[in-house]
Amino acid sequence: MSKRLENLICIVTGAASGIGRAIVKEISQEGGVAIGIDIQEKEDPEVEMYSADISDEFSVDKVIAEIYNKYKRIDVLVNNAGIWAEGTVETTSLETWERIFAVNVRGTFLVSRAVIPYMKAQKSGSIINISSNYGLVGGLNCAAYVASKGAIVLLTYSMALDFAPYGIRVNCICPGTIDTPIIQEPMKRMSKEEIERITASRIARHPLGRIGKPEEVAPGVVYLASNRESSFVTGAVLSIDGGYVAR
Numbered sequence: 210m211s212k213r214l215e216n217l218i219c220i221v222t223g224a225a226s227g228i229g230r231a232i233v234k235e236i237s238q239e240g241g242v243a244i245g246i247d248i249q250e251k252e253d254p255e256v257e258m259y260s261a262d263i264s265d266e267f268s269v270d271k272v273i274a275e276i277y278n279k280y281k282r283i284d285v286l287v288n289n290a291g292i293w294a295e296g297t298v299e300t301t302s303l304e305t306w307e308r309i310f311a312v313n314v315r316g317t318f319l320v321s322r323a324v325i326p327y328m329k330a331q332k333s334g335s336i337i338n339i340s341s342n343y344g345l346v347g348g349l350n351c352a353a354y355v356a357s358k359g360a361i362v363l364l365t366y367s368m369a370l371d372f373a374p375y376g377i378r379v380n381c382i383c384p385g386t387i388d389t390p391i392i393q394e395p396m397k398r399m400s401k402e403e404i405e406r407i408t409a410s411r412i413a414r415h416p417l418g419r420i421g422k423p424e425e426v427a428p429g430v431v432y433l434a435s436n437r438e439s440s441f442v443t444g445a446v447l448s449i450d451g452g453y454v455a456r
């Protein structure tokens with residue numbers, strides 16, 4: 210029996226760590242050709258990695274052209290790379306606000322813009338944007354992040370409408386809290402008591418009673434990438450959040 214993503218050329222941004230790394234592994238296991246893009250220069254024996262800052266127009270256009278010239282098609286794009294910063298509107302610096310939007314929103318725009326002409330020419334493609342539970346509900350002390358993730362949800366709807374006539378499906382995944390460096394790094398600067406408090410409160414906010422693992426997000430990507438399984442799915446928002454936004 211053929212695998213779910215047999216021979217599909219799949220680009221994943223932010224593939225060097227966390228959810229992106231789990232996604233490229235799952236794609237490879239399902240027979241796809243996983244190609245990672247990340248700002249971190251990391252060798253990975255399991256996946257072909259390209260180094261680029263997705264907020265930089267020139268680097269994005271160059272790396273996508275390079276990948277297309279090698280494979281002559283692009284079937285799937287997973288806009289996964291993202292950054293987080295804490296702060297309310299009062300305490301977020303303009304520099305932080307702009308960097309969050311540059312990576313999370315402009316990055317999603319730039320990589321999609323570079324890939325879409327190839328998908329249009331093929332008359333097929335699947336774009337999967339990784340937003341967040343914080344793209345659907347507000348969050349305390351992370352105003353820029355929440356605003357950027359909300360923008361990704363509505364960008365998904367708009368892209369789904371604009372490119373449906375070309376056979377390109379555009380969907381979005383909203384993970385809840387997932388155990389990756391994006392949540393682990395800030396905890397390195399916290400006291401033991403603070404970490405215990407934050408961990409308990411995170412667990413309490415997820416009705417399934419725990420936070421998630423990157424490997425629990427990746428199968429959602431495979432479903433949305435597979436034209437056999439999700440051929441009539443576009444403009445969808447798939448929550449993989451242990452029930453977080455159901456409250």
Ligand SMILES: NC(=O)c1ccc[n+]([C@@H]2O[C@H](COP(=O)([O-])OP(=O)(O)OC[C@H]3O[C@@H](n4cnc5c(N)ncnc54)[C@H](O)[C@@H]3O)[C@@H](O)[C@H]2O)c1
Nearest residue numbers: 223226227228247248262263290291341386387389390391
């Ligand atoms: N972990 C969570 O709790 C959680 C929850 C909801 C949504 N998300 C989203 O999932 C996505 C993946 O996050 P993660 O948890 O795996 O975090 P992570 O920090 O482990 O991975 C993010 C990856 O993106 C890369 N990256 C950052 N800026 C980049 C840039 N300018 N250009 C290219 N690559 C860049 C990083 O180097 C890293 O490899 C993010 O969009 C994040 O907002 C995460």
